[in-house]
Amino acid sequence: MKLLEDHAKAWLRARALPVPDGRAAHTPEDAAELARALGGRVAVKALVAAGRRGKAGAVKIANDEIAAEAVARGILGAEIAGQRTRRLYVEAAVDIAAELYLSFGFGRLAPQIAVSRQGGVDIETVAASDPAAIVTAEVDAIRGLSVWQAAYLWERAGVESKLVPLLAALTARLYTAFRDADALMLEVNPLAVTRAGDLSIVGTMMEIDGNALFRHPEWQDLELDETGPGGRALNERERAVIAADRKFQGGAIRYTELPGDIALFVSGGGAGLLQHDLMLAAGGRPANHSDLSPASIDKPAALFDAIFANPGAKGLLIGMNYLQLLPCTLIVEALLLSIKRNGVDPRGFPIVVRLFGPKEDEARRLAATVPGIHYLPHGASLEEGVRKIVALVGA
DSSP states (O other), rough: EEEEEHHHHHHHHHOOOOOOOOOESHHHHHHHHHHTTTSSOOEEEEEESOOOOTTOOOEEEEESSSHHHHHHHHHTTETTTHHHHHHHEEEEOOEEEEEEEEEEOOOSSSSEEEEEEEETTHHHHHHHHHHGGHHHEETTTBBBBOOOOHHHHHHHHTGGGGGGGHHHHHHHHHHHHHHHHEEEEEEEEEEETTTSOOOEOOOOEEEOOOOGGGGGGGGGTTTOOOGGGGOOOOHHHHHHHHHHHHHBBBSSSSEEEESSSSEEEESSSSHHHHHHHHHHTOOOOSEEEEEOOSBBBBHHHHHHHHHOOOTEEEEEEEEOOOOSSSSSSHHHHHHHHHHHHHOOOTEEEOOEEOOOTHHHHHHHHHTSSSTTTOOTTOOOOOHHHHHHHHHHHHO
């Protein structure tokens, strides 16, 4: 889950980190009022879950409230990285002398830090043309990042020696903020050195672990800032599944729409991807991908609701490996609940079920109460389920 800049900076500001004063704006008039309140010269930014907004023309400096309103009119409604700009972030402009780069993320085995004395909009170019300019290291997940470790990294990056103590102290505090947020990624770009010699967190991107939201009630009701494949904006069905995943307790549900016509209710990672590939090989076109871990009936029902609401879907395959932690009845009960509230008739919208495990016989009896549901015989393969739904949708 990606936090937009206003929420990410609020998290950092609450920890007394050097973040410019700023707030979100919904209209050009809001932007003008904020510019007045912030002293005139401001940065106006598109509030979208995308990086490199400066290169996309989505970050502008305005010298007064009139300019801020004009700039806001130009950015609001613009499409940035496939996302329509509905809100802005207006913050006090910083008098920048130098731009540095700092990020935290995860490597294969441990948290990872990256620093560079070449920050700004061209950091990808730096990474490609001069990878040695970006210094990386693993962080001990138990001990955290000490000030002296951070100082060593900035010295290796070649920053001025007089900046090292300031940078080291700030970097250690930023790592603590990253850890306490249960973040997957925190990027500060640029980390500005002002003409007065201070440090300022000018650009920030932050992604948090959605599975840890129960520890962060302050974020549970935020606007959904996630994006789909290729950075596209999520549609209402994808957003509804994310909202249900947050709202209801238990395992996670995932739903991503694709430009096909056969919906997939699958889980198990490898088994789900296998059925996706088998469908393509059989001439079918998946309308979505999904995943589900053990949860109450509300979560699979929300997943079925999204599938049935997709206007491109013409059939559904429920294909899961042998269930161990869930009874088959829970999935079928969620299916029947969603069929009823969405007015779906399986005689016109084919549904194939390949579902084995605890309470399987009872699940079969439940499914038999609704005409048109094809519950495959015990032991049928994943490929048989795929071929069955492809044949029914194509018939």
